[in-house]
Amino acid sequence: xxxxxxxxxxxxxxxxxxxxxxxxxxxxxxxxxxxxxxxxxxxxxxxxxxxxxxxxxxxxxxxxxxxxxxxxxxxxxxxxxxxxxxxxxxxxxxxxxxxxxxxxxxxxxxxxxxxxxxxxxxxxxxxxxxxxxxxxxxxxxxxxxxxxxxxxxxxxxxxxxxxxxxxxxxxxxxxxxxxxxxxxxxxxxxxxxxxxxxxxxxxxxxxxxxxxxxxxxxxxxxxxxxxxxxxxxxxxxxxxxxxxxxxxxxxxxxxxxxxxxxxxxxxxxxxxxxxxxxxxxxxxxxxxxxxxxxxxxxxxxxxxxxxxxxxxxxxxxxxxxxxxxxxxxxxxxxxxxxxxxxxxxxxxxxxxxxxxxxxxxxxxxxxxxxxxxxxxxxxxxxxxxxxxxxxxxxxxxxxxxxxxxxxxxxxxxxxxxxxxxxxxxxxxxxxxxxxxxxxxxxxxxxxxxxxxxxxxxxxxxxxxxxxxxxxxxxxxxxxxxxxxxxxxxxxxxxxxxxxxxxxxxxxxxxxxxxxxxxxxxxxxxxxxxxxxxxxxxxxxxxxxxxxxxxxxxxxxxxxxxxxxxxxxxxxxxxxxxxxxxxxxxxxxxxxxxxxxxxxxxxxxxxxxxxxxxxxxxxxxxxxxxxxxxxxxxxxxxxxxxxxxxxxxxxxxxxxxxxxxxxxxxxxxxxxxxxxx
Amino acid sequence: xxxxxxxxxxxxxxxxxxxxxxxxxxxxxxxxxxxxxxxxxxxxxxxxxxxxxxxxxxxxxxxxxxxxxxxxxxxxxxxxxxxxxxxxxxxxxxxxxxxxxxxxxxxxxxxxxxxxxxxxxxxxxxxxxxxxxxx
Numbered sequence: 001x002x003x004x005x006x007x008x009x010x011x012x013x014x015x016x017x018x019x020x021x022x023x024x025x026x027x028x029x030x031x032x033x034x035x036x037x038x039x040x041x042x043x044x045x046x047x048x049x050x051x052x053x054x055x056x057x058x059x060x061x062x063x064x065x066x067x068x069x070x071x072x073x074x075x076x077x078x079x080x081x082x083x084x085x086x087x088x089x090x091x092x093x094x095x096x097x098x099x100x101x102x103x104x105x106x107x108x109x110x111x112x113x114x115x116x117x118x119x120x121x122x123x124x125x126x127x128x129x130x131x132x133x134x135x136x137x138x139x140x141x142x143x144x145x146x147x148x149x150x151x152x153x154x155x156x157x158x159x160x161x162x163x164x165x166x167x168x169x170x171x172x173x174x175x176x177x178x179x180x181x182x183x184x185x186x187x188x189x190x191x192x193x194x195x196x197x198x199x200x201x202x203x204x205x206x207x208x209x210x211x212x213x214x215x216x217x218x219x220x221x222x223x224x225x226x227x228x229x230x231x232x233x234x235x236x237x238x239x240x241x242x243x244x245x246x247x248x249x250x251x252x253x254x255x256x257x258x259x260x261x262x263x264x265x266x267x268x269x270x271x272x273x274x275x276x277x278x279x280x281x282x283x284x285x286x287x288x289x290x291x292x293x294x295x296x297x298x299x300x301x302x303x304x305x306x307x308x309x310x311x312x313x314x315x316x317x318x319x320x321x322x323x324x325x326x327x328x329x330x331x332x333x334x335x336x337x338x339x340x341x342x343x344x345x346x347x348x349x350x351x352x353x354x355x356x357x358x359x360x361x362x363x364x365x366x367x368x369x370x371x372x373x374x375x376x377x378x379x380x381x382x383x384x385x386x387x388x389x390x391x392x393x394x395x396x397x398x399x400x401x402x403x404x405x406x407x408x409x410x411x412x413x414x415x416x417x418x419x420x421x422x423x424x425x426x427x428x429x430x431x432x433x434x435x436x437x438x439x440x441x442x443x444x445x446x447x448x449x450x451x452x453x454x455x456x457x458x459x460x461x462x463x464x465x466x467x468x469x470x471x472x473x474x475x476x477x478x479x480x481x482x483x484x485x486x487x488x489x490x491x492x493x494x495x496x497x498x499x500x501x502x503x504x505x506x507x508x509x510x511x512x513x514x515x516x517x518x519x520x521x522x523x524x525x526x527x528x529x530x531x532x533x534x535x536x537x538x539x540x541x542x543x544x545x546x547x548x549x550x551x552x553x554x555x556x557x558x559x560x561x562x563x564x565x566x567x568x569x570x571x572x573x574x575x576x577x578x579x580x581x582x583x584x585x586x587x588x589x590x591x592x593x594x595x596x597x598x599x600x601x602x603x604x605x606x607x608x609x610x611x612x613x614x615x616x617x618x619x620x621x622x623x624x625x626x627x628x629x630x631x632x633x634x635x636x637x638x639x640x641x642x643x644x645x646x647x648x649x650x651x652x653x654x655x656x657x658x659x660x661x662x663x664x665x666x667x668x669x670x671x672x673x674x675x676x
Numbered sequence: 677x678x679x680x681x682x683x684x685x686x687x688x689x690x691x692x693x694x695x696x697x698x699x700x701x702x703x704x705x706x707x708x709x710x711x712x713x714x715x716x717x718x719x720x721x722x723x724x725x726x727x728x729x730x731x732x733x734x735x736x737x738x739x740x741x742x743x744x745x746x747x748x749x750x751x752x753x754x755x756x757x758x759x760x761x762x763x764x765x766x767x768x769x770x771x772x773x774x775x776x777x778x779x780x781x782x783x784x785x786x787x788x789x790x791x792x793x794x795x796x797x798x799x800x801x802x803x804x805x806x807x808x809x810x811x
Binding site: 616621 | 683704747772
């Protein structure tokens with residue numbers, strides 16, 4: 001089977017080269033036969049790569065340890081659930097995964113838009129083939145062929161790193177990769193529009209859903225990554241500003257900026273250059289993210305490996321940046337705006353500031369991530385910046401952005417009048433001020449936390465007001481009951497109201513982040529029967545009593561578990577266990593370093609987070625770290641709401657002409673309503 | 677003053693504050709990242725390098741690790757092949773820490789005893805998600 005896989009890789013490589021040539025030449029010379037061929041090349045490449053993935057999975061499930069990749073990432077006692085995920089656990093497999101998914105997305109894009117964007121498609125096929133061929137060539141020529149065979153056959157494999165044996169880790173990398181990969185489709189359409197000079201709104205329509213899809217995958221991937229870091233790494237938080245985390249945040253930030261600024265282009269014909277630059281930039285950042293993850297160029301606790309693959313990526317990144325911005329520059333004269341900014345107090349202006357902030361945050365994160373390399377190049381000494389830098393820079397910028405989240409949707413297009421402002425902002429501003437007062441009276445003194453929650457109150461009020469007014473208008477016009485009116489409002493204006501739901505999710509995330517300002521922790525060495533106490537930010541006193549240690553063997557690991565009884569203000573809450581695991585291979589020999597299974601007890605207000613650090617000289621006397629993390633659950637809820645809102649925005653349908661006409665009529669009624 | 681100019685002023689303000697936040701952030705939170713031999717060179721040239729917060733990346737000297745679990749004290753030596761420093765760390769080392777890994781030690785070098793008092797120890801090897809190749 002691995003021979004088949006290897007052959008398929010070569011096949012995909014050759015077909016990819018042909019597809020790239022045929023696409024670009026066919027497009028430029030207007031030759032339908034070549035255009036046709038390029039399109040089929042994408043499909044053929046996709047087929048070949050799917051067969052390659054299948055044969056790698058086959059080797060994984062057959063425990064064919066003669067294949068280096070299989071031996072490196074799986075073992076006989078690895079649970080089946082994790083065996084298939086070994087496909088993307090290592091560098092070589094994830095390169096294959098990347099190329100395959102890209103060809104799959106490319107095929108889908110070509111199939112779904114076959115009629116509407118005929119002139120763009122040959123270039124789209126060409127770009128997809130070029131990028132996929134690059135990934136295949138890294139496997140073939142960068143000593144990263146997943147089908148490479150060893151000179152001998154080990155009895156058993158190394159097994160999967162225990163930190164990856166976690167449900168979150170099964171879905172986190174593919175989600176992130178899907179996000180990274182799917183940005184290539186909007187990028188391909190943008191390049192196609194630039195090359196073919198068809199720079200009307202047409203290409204924007206073609207890529208809107210793809211951009212959203214990519215944004216949605218990235219959002220989910222980032223949230224899953226936070227969850228995994230929180231439950232698996234055991235350092236007590238979910239975001240460490242690690243280079244790999246930053247790399248996933250960068251394209252997310254620029255794409256979020258794009259999803260906002262694209263509205264200005266659709267509505268007003270402005271920001272054409274800016275939007276194209278954002279798409280190209282997002283794509284380059286996604287390649288950069290893959291590069292960071294895969295090359296280990298920045299010393300990071302996450303970096304998978306140091307290898308020659310890094311040079312391939314660096315070369316590709318530079319070549320792609322030069323090529324795409326050269327095309328972009330040559331088309332700049334065609335990208336003139338159809339309108340000008342009329343007033344600072346307008347939705348356009350607030351969106352422009354929002355974009356500047358997003359890009360500013362992205363730039364500072366990129367700068368901080370690259371700072372060790374830059375400082376070494378310039379000064380000869382490596383200087384690093386860590387979480388304090390990122391927090392110091394990004395908390396104020398993030399808060400400003402949160403404020404704009406509330407302001408943008410309420411302010412009128414073109415030029416807002418004073419009565420408009422008063423009507424829109426009276427309630428939300430009151431709500432925000434009220435929230436701040438409640439917090440201050442309640443004794444909260446952390447400036448940033450108060451601001452975050454106060455702005456959260458303001459933004460939430462704007463969303464509630466928007467939903468309330470929309471549903472109220474439907475209620476009056478159609479006599480619908482309020483719940484029905486609310487449902488239809490959402491269903492008929494998915495883009496707008498789905499967007500508001502995303503905003504609510506973001507508010508919840510900000511409030512949850514603010515909660516971490518009140519995190520408390522303590523460490524203690526306890527004999528069975530001894531207890532440690534910790535005071536939570538809500539003023540409760542928790543008491544952790546060490547009940548004892550048990551040791552036992554499980555499927556592929558030796559477990560040392562400690563049980564603790566928890567009391568809050570003297571009232572018993574239950575028992576929490578926390579484990580140290582030593583994974584073993586089929587012969588019972590230890591593999592990998594011991595890993596931590598954190599004991600977590602969550603409620604909506606705070607998490608108790610207990611780590612077993614070790615036993616004293618093999619006795620039951622154990623060392624623990626106790627942490628109280630406020631509001632962590634809201635991070636996961638916020639993430640889910642963001643994803644839900646994104647799904648609503650993306651959900652197909654709702655855009656038929658009939659519906660649009662109804663909406664137009666409804667909008668007229670609404671305007672009359674306002675005037676009355 | 678038209679809207680474009682006003683917007684430009686706003687934009688300059690935002691860009692300026694981003695730049696200011698970044699510059700001050702680097703100044704206040706930047707830390708040197710050195711190898712042991714770079715550190716010993718710096719110290720030789722400029723004694724004020726004692727007691728400055730920094731990060732040192734190096735290998736743990738095999739066999740040099742002593743742990744006292746009861747007081748959560750960890751003492752080990754790090755080297756890059758030439759210079760060698762003793763590290764004292766009070767707290768929980770990461771799971772992946774042992775005497776054959778590469779570590780990043782965050783802390784200050786004390787002048788009195790020449791010991792690096794660590795506030796944080798990161799182990800690099802195990803989190804590469806790959807098994808160490810068997811020799």
